Amino acid sequence: MTDRIADLHGVRTPHPRATVWPARVDQYLDDGLGEGDVDRWVQSACLLCSNGCGCDIAVKDGRMVGVRGRAGDVVNHGRLGPKGLYGSTPWASSPDRVTRPLVREDGRLVETDWETAMARVVERSRSSLEERGPLTHGFYTSGQLFLEEYYLQAVIGKAGIGTPHMDGDTRLCTATSAAAFKESFGADGQPGSYTDIEHCDAIFLYGHNMAETQTVLWARVLDRTRADDPPRVVCVDPRRTLVAQEAERTGGVHLRPRVGTNLALMNGLTRELFANGWVDEAWVDAHTLGRDELEETVAAYTPEHVAEICGVPADDLRRAARIFGESQAVLSTVLQGFYQSHQATAASVAVHNLHLLRGMIGRPGAGVLQMNGQPTAQNNRECGADGDLTGFRNWDNPAHVRELADAWNVDPMTIPHWSPPTHAMQIFSYAASGSIDFLWISATNPAVSMPESARIRNILSSDDCFVVVQDLFLTETAELADVVLPAAGWGEKTGCFTNVNRTVHLSEKAVDPPGEARSDYEIFLMYADLMGFTDKDGAPLVRWRRPEEAFESFCSVTRGRPIDYTGLSYEKLRGPTGIPWPVNEAHPEGTDRLYADGVFPTDTEVCETFGHDLVTGAVVTEQEHRAMRPDGRAFLKGAPYSPPHEEPSDDFPMLFTTGRTVFQFHTRTKTGRSSSLDDAAPDAWAEISPVDAERLGIDEGDWVHVTSPRGGIEVRARVGQVIEGAVFAPFHYGRWDPRGVADAEHRLANELTMTVWDPVSKQPYFKTAACRVTRLRGGDGPAPAPTTTASPATDLAPTVGGAETSSRVLDVTPAYPLDPAGGS
Amino acid sequence: MSHLATYVGLADHSEQTLASALRSVAEGHAEEADVFHTCHLLAGWSEEHRRRLAPVVERYGEEDVEEPERLHHDGLAQVRSGPVGLLRDLQELYVLGAMVETTWTVVIQGAQGLRDTDLLEVATSCSTQTARQLSWFNTRMKVAAPQALIVAR
Numbered sequence: 016m017t018d019r020i021a022d023l024h025g026v027r028t029p030h031p032r033a034t035v036w037p038a039r040v041d042q043y044l045d046d047g048l049g050e051g052d053v054d055r056w057v058q059s060a061c062l063l064c065s066n067g068c069g070c071d072i073a074v075k076d077g078r079m080v081g082v083r084g085r086a087g088d089v090v091n092h093g094r095l096g097p098k099g100l101y102g103s104t105p106w107a108s109s110p111d112r113v114t115r116p117l118v119r120e121d122g123r124l125v126e127t128d129w130e131t132a133m134a135r136v137v138e139r140s141r142s143s144l145e146e147r148g149p150l151t152h153g154f155y156t157s158g159q160l161f162l163e164e165y166y167l168q169a170v171i172g173k174a175g176i177g178t179p180h181m182d183g184d185t186r187l188c189t190a191t192s193a194a195a196f197k198e199s200f201g202a203d204g205q206p207g208s209y210t211d212i213e214h215c216d217a218i219f220l221y222g223h224n225m226a227e228t229q230t231v232l233w234a235r236v237l238d239r240t241r242a243d244d245p246p247r248v249v250c251v252d253p254r255r256t257l258v259a260q261e262a263e264r265t266g267g268v269h270l271r272p273r274v275g276t277n278l279a280l281m282n283g284l285t286r287e288l289f290a291n292g293w294v295d296e297a298w299v300d301a302h303t304l305g306r307d308e309l310e311e312t313v314a315a316y317t318p319e320h321v322a323e324i325c326g327v328p329a330d331d332l333r334r335a336a337r338i339f340g341e342s343q344a345v346l347s348t349v350l351q352g353f354y355q356s357h358q359a360t361a362a363s364v365a366v367h368n369l370h371l372l373r374g375m376i377g378r379p380g381a382g383v384l385q386m387n388g389q390p391t392a393q394n395n396r397e398c399g400a401d402g403d404l405t406g407f408r409n410w411d412n413p414a415h416v417r418e419l420a421d422a423w424n425v426d427p428m429t430i431p432h433w434s435p436p437t438h439a440m441q442i443f444s445y446a447a448s449g450s451i452d453f454l455w456i457s458a459t460n461p462a463v464s465m466p467e468s469a470r471i472r473n474i475l476s477s478d479d480c481f482v483v484v485q486d487l488f489l490t491e492t493a494e495l496a497d498v499v500l501p502a503a504g505w506g507e508k509t510g511c512f513t514n515v516n517r518t519v520h521l522s523e524k525a526v527d528p529p530g531e532a533r534s535d536y537e538i539f540l541m542y543a544d545l546m547g548f549t550d551k552d553g554a555p556l557v558r559w560r561r562p563e564e565a566f567e568s569f570c571s572v573t574r575g576r577p578i579d580y581t582g583l584s585y586e587k588l589r590g591p592t593g594i595p596w597p598v599n600e601a602h603p604e605g606t607d608r609l610y611a612d613g614v615f616p617t618d619t620e621v622c623e624t625f626g627h628d629l630v631t632g633a634v635v636t637e638q639e640h641r642a643m644r645p646d647g648r649a650f651l652k653g654a655p656y657s658p659p660h661e662e663p664s665d666d667f668p669m670l671f672t673t674g675r676t677v678f679q680f681h682t683r684t685k686t687g688r689s690s691s692l693d694d695a696a697p698d699a700w701a702e703i704s705p706v707d708a709e710r711l712g713i714d715e716g717d718w719v720h721v722t723s724p725r726g727g728i729e730v731r732a733r734v735g736q737v738i739e740g741a742v743f744a745p746f747h748y749g750r751w752d753p754r755g756v757a758d759a760e761h762r763l764a765n766e767l768t769m770t771v772w773d774p775v776s777k778q779p780y781f782k783t784a785a786c787r788v789t790r791l792r793g794g795d796g797p798a799p800a801p802t803t804t805a806s807p808a809t810d811l812a813p814t815v816g817g818a819e820t821s822s823r824v825l826d827v828t829p830a831y832p833l834d835p836a837g838g839s
Numbered sequence: 840m841s842h843l844a845t846y847v848g849l850a851d852h853s854e855q856t857l858a859s860a861l862r863s864v865a866e867g868h869a870e871e872a873d874v875f876h877t878c879h880l881l882a883g884w885s886e887e888h889r890r891r892l893a894p895v896v897e898r899y900g901e902e903d904v905e906e907p908e909r910l911h912h913d914g915l916a917q918v919r920s921g922p923v924g925l926l927r928d929l930q931e932l933y934v935l936g937a938m939v940e941t942t943w944t945v946v947i948q949g950a951q952g953l954r955d956t957d958l959l960e961v962a963t964s965c966s967t968q969t970a971r972q973l974s975w976f977n978t979r980m981k982v983a984a985p986q987a988l989i990v991a992r
Contacts, residue, residue: 150990179985434982441982444871448922449992631877633974660876770872 019043019097020695020817023226023677023803024234028824029242033214033379035836036235038825040093043100044073044081046818053080060090060512060520060593061099062159062505063680065189065387066229067514068095069593072104072506072525079104079506079526087591087829090209090518096230098680100820101691106487107504107526109688113489114530117499124489124499129531129541132498137545139481139497143453144176149431153180153442153451156400157458158188158389159681161510161522163565164535165391165398167557168457169405171539174423175548175556179431180451183401184459186439187779188388191354192515193396193403194776195363195385197624199371200649201617202407202577203396205517206609207346207382208595210834212236214380217267217342219249219335221366222277222352223386226257227677227804233257240265247342249335251280252352253672254702254743255736256805268335271738272325274670275659275783278358281365282656283321284336286313288372293340298374302613304643305651309368312653324656326738339369344380351388351674356782360775361629361654368651377610379835387515389681394513397578398569402436402777405569406576407623410435411637414620422572424550435634438777440770443471446480455483457535458502460682462491463749466768466779467725485538488684491749502535503528504685510536510562511588517595517606519580521588536562574599577609577616577623592831607833617645629654632774659783660771661724663740667785669707670741671723673764674782677804679747687753691817698799699728699748699762702735702806703788715808716794723786726766729758732788733798735806742786743806843949848901850946850962851892853939857972858885860915860935864928867918871925874979878932881972885939888965895958922987926980933976940969 017025019041028037044053056071061082069088073081082103086093116132117124143151154172156165165183172181193203200206212218212235226233239246240261247267250259259269272280288294289310299306318329339345347370353362367383375381387393399405408415410432420427437445443465445451454475465471475482475495484493485500493499507528513519528534533541540557548556559565563585570580573596582598582605594605616622625640627633629652663669678696679686686692701721703713713719719732721742728744737743744764752759767786772779800806801814830837865878919927943966950959 147990150986431985433985434978437982440872445986450922450986450990628971628974631881631971631975631978632873633971633978635974657880771876772873774873774877 016819017822018815018817019100019820020678020691021803021813021815023097023230024237025094025822026824027241028238030238031242032239032244033836035828035831035834036092036213036238038086038092038828040084040086040823040825041095041100041820042081042083043818043820048075048080056083057506057523057525058589059506059522059525061095061103062390063098063102063685064096064229065390065392065515066090066231067390067512067516067518067520067593068099068231069520070095070099074525077526079107085591086825089592089831089833090514090516091231093825094231094234097678097817098686098692101817102680102686102689104506106685106688107506111489112487112529112532113493113499113501114532115501116531119497132500133541133545135498136483136542140453140546149177150180150450151452152176152178153446153454154400155439155442155454155456155459155461156183156395158183158185158387158392158395159458160391160535161508161512161562162391162394162398162569163510163562164539165394165400166565166569167536167539169399170423170557171543171548173399173430174425175543175546177429177431179434180437180442180445181400181402182437182439182442183395184439184461184464185389185392185395185401186777187464188351189354189392190778191359191363191773191776192349192385192387194360195367198360198364198626198629198650198652198775199367200610200615201622201645203403203623204407204577204609205384205515206376207384208607209235209516210607210836211346211380211382212239213836215246215344215346216380217247217249217338217345219339219345219347220258221251221347221349222354222356223348223350224252224256224258224674224805225348228350228675229386230677247338249338253738253741254805267338268331270327270331270335272327273738274672274741275357276325276656277353277356277362278365278654279316279321279324279656280327280332281362282313282316282653283318283332284339285309285365285368285372285653286316287318287333287336288340288369289313291336291340294372295374299372302648303371303651304645304648309651309653312655339373345370345373345375346380346382346384348384348386350386354778355780357659357780358654358657359773359778359780364629364652368653371649371651377608377613382608384515390514391512393515393517397513402438404432404436406573407578408576409623409625411625411634419572423556424552425556426551440772440777440779443474447474449479452479453481456492457485460490460492460684460749462495463682463763463765464746466765466781467770468763468765469726470770485535490682490684491751500538501530501532502538503532507532508534508536511566513596518593519583519588519596520593521585536565591829595833604832607835614647615649617647617649619645626650627775629775660780661769661783661785663785667723667787669786669788671721671767671784671786672741672743672782673746673768674743676745676747676801676806678801679745682749683747683751687751693753694816695814696799696801698756698758699730699745699764700733700798700800701728701730701788702733702737702743702800704737704739705734706739708732708734711788711790713788713790716797718791718794720789720791721767721786723767723784725769728763728766729761729791731794731798733800733806733808735800735808742788746781843953844899844901846942846945846949847892847895847899850939850942851889851896851901853935853942854885854888857932857935857939858882860932861885863915863918864932867920868925868928874925877975881975884968884972888968891961891965895961922983922991926983926987929976929980929983933973933980936969936973936976940966940973943969
């Protein structure tokens with residue numbers, strides 16, 4: 016029996032390069048239950064990080080009582096992480112679920128019935144549309160809904176109402192991933208595969224603390240690095256994470272750039288490839304555009320110059336570049352350390368540049384994983400409930416818009432396509448200035464998760480904007496709403512979702528939702544019916560009822576696009592494993608990796624975007640794109656480094672950076688209600704380096720005040736391993752607390768962050784604020800930070816205490832049809 | 840030679856005007872975070888152009904045109920407020936930027952004729968950056984226009 020709080024990644028199953036990752040089935044059941052007590056197991060996939068592990072839900076007496084990994088699933092080979100094991104089901108039967116609709120009466124939210132609540136929503140929606148038209152409506156959704164729900168929302172928003180103001184909190188976590196793919200390759204879509212881990216001889220992790228953000232994937236990496244022929248790991252991170260330790264262990268290198276200087280570092284690495292002749296010139300010539308301009312852009316970034324900007328020793332940079340330049344198959348992974356930091360898209364695109372320059376794309380081991388922060392972020396991008404057009408279509412291509420208009424039988428003018436769909440920060444800005452006065456938020460908590468949270472609270476609580484929130488709980492955001500709709504969650508509804516690796520899973524309904532809660536799908540359908548949205552022939556716009564019909568409609572609109580779902584069905588997804596798209600006649604069992612032929616979706620008629628100026632965000636016009644004649648070649652795009660928007664000053668001498676901790680997720684709505692997870696990381700903290708701690712007279716566990724020009728937090732200090740001059744705070748903690756702790760009012764990391772975003776991806780920067788730290792008073796013990804993760808502390812016992820789980824390594828590894836190494 | 844000096848002077852002045860207009864728009868619309876930061880960034884580009892032009896001004900001198908100015912471009916005397924104000928301000932930045940860009944076009948032609956490779960290099964690269972400034976004004980206007988025209992309060 017295993018405590019997976021103490022043992023984050025579970026037992027090792029090391030294996031040699033180019034062999035199949037062994038299978039291990041992880042399982043958790045509520046206290047006192049054995050396998051024999053389970054009434055039935057229901058097929059699903061885990062929704063608590065972007066990895067997308069296949070799992071089954073245990074049901075007993077109409078309740079979800081546990082989970083187990085699916086051994087045959089291509090994503091996880093049976094494993095689950097601590098969040099998946101401990102956090103998947105307890106929230107569902109939590110006594111504080113919202114079970115009836117609520118409406119605001121005299122300033123207070125009071126319970127009501129669905130009819131009353133929906134009547135208010137529809138009345139306000141109608142009057143606003145009649146008075147000032149569709150541009151008054153904004154929709155802000157999640158990275159947690161199912162494909163069918165996003166698709167329905169996209170159809171309602173784009174073809175029913177006709178508003179461009181639709182985005183999701185995926186903007187905060189994953190927009191840069193999509194933007195970087197589009198700039199380099201012409202369209203969204205993860206080129207690589209998790210199987211690259213088995214085939215690479217070096218792994219580069221850029222701003223990606225994989226050991227905490229995707230524990231199962233990290234277990235997969237460990238099973239290679241702990242074998243006899245490990246790949247070398249290179250880690251780019253200002254904190255000494257478990258990844259950084261593995262880099263040192265494998266003979267790789269840990270690069271610790273100053274917060275906000277990623278692009279300078281990337282330019283340095285790129286220059287080294289040119290300077291040392293590590294460029295595959297023939298491949299570059301045949302498959303890319305922009306080589307010479309890129310060389311010119313990075314020419315000034317010598318290792319010594321980079322050392323001045325980033326604080327990374329020149330020889331460390333040279334060493335990392337040599338590993339990239341001399342390896343035969345490099346896997347690169349990227350996450351929030353790049354996406355949420357200065358020059359996000361340019362830095363992420365630079366990772367693609369390195370791969371393109373070495374011709375390392377499209378073959379096993381040579382892959383790029385631009386990660387997602389949330390589990391169904393990919394679907395939001397695919398369906399177009401965020402700032403994308405359904406099916407990876409180009410808003411600037413009239414033929415693409417017409418395809419959608421034909422599919423939905425509406426006039427193309429109905430679908431807003433005069434400029435890119437409005438990004439989240441702009442939606443909130445329009446709500447602040449009053450031009451959006453109807454804002455519908457589903458399954459997310461912007462009052463905690465968005466930058467400069469005081470500003471967001473003001474917008475949400477303003478009388479000018481009517482706010483609808485649908486969620487599982489009365490979150491910090493729902494408390495400010497005019498109408499709260501009780502939603503069904505994972506396991507309480509049926510739908511599909513796609514992980515970061517393009518793998519589509521079907522998640523079946525296991526139990527009924529509590530009280531009067533309804534699925535997001537049913538709620539949107541109810542709204543569409545009540546509003547009476549019609550197509551151009553006067554027939555109902557939304558003709559389907561069941562989620563399966565919505566799925567089929569979505570599959571049909573992906574035909575001919577790089578993302579092709581036409582070979583998928585619910586029936587097919589009930590097989591042993593999730594299936595990565597494209598799935599069509601040419602690839603009936605799915606596709607392990609894109610661009611194996613070195614041909615990219617960059618043709619002017621095909622591409623999802625004509626591209627942007629990486630520095631200003633100005634759009635490239637169709638004529639300019641056509642003139643470049645990309646013809647299936649990938650773009651090499653560079654940009655010079657510029658200093659971050661807020662640099663340390665006398666008043667705010669330190670850099671503030673935020674991030675995750677392994678045990679919490681998505682403002683803790685689910686993970687905070689698991690006692691194993693909550694005990695492991697019960698409260699926020701601020702992590703500072705020992706040098707800064709000594710200078711400021713701060714000991715481990717002391718209460719400190721961390722302030723920026725926008726606000727402050729009061730939390731306990733962890734004297735940890737963050738880079739000198741920087742302060743790290745986890746961003747999960749809002750005002751809500753399962754135990755109602757007294758200090759919960761002052762721990763919201765986003766009180767400090769800035770309203771500023773990347774010019775191309777429009778992803779807000781959560782890692783570029785300046786701050787100061789002052790000691791308030793002594794604490795009564797160590798900071799509440801877990802010690803088994805990136806925030807260790809000397810002389811403290813390791814974090815333990817998770818409930819029992821089981822873990823069984825299989826003697827025979829199942830066959831994984833698309834795995835280049837095969838299987839049994 | 841004096842006519843090239845005239846245009847070198849015009850490039851210098853118009854970049855100065857554009858830079859100062861960009862700073863004004865940045866501060867005047869500071870509540871639009873991207874406008875604030877991008878306008879400051881682009882003002883930096885125009886100022887850099889002037890620095891790069893300085894040695895040329897030294898060489899050719901900077902002469903004022905004798906003929907009367909028909910199109911007055913005093914920059915933005917006053918920044919407007921609100922969403923429609925932003926639209927108008929971006930539009931005027933575009934006009935000022937177009938003035939800069941066409942000036943560089945003329946200077947490039949002069950530099951070609953004189954086989955002045957230094958000036959050609961400066962003018963060509965500045966002209967390319969000016970085109971990027973214009974692209975951003977255009978992009979930002981297109982994004983802002985429908986909301987400003989139809990529903991802004």
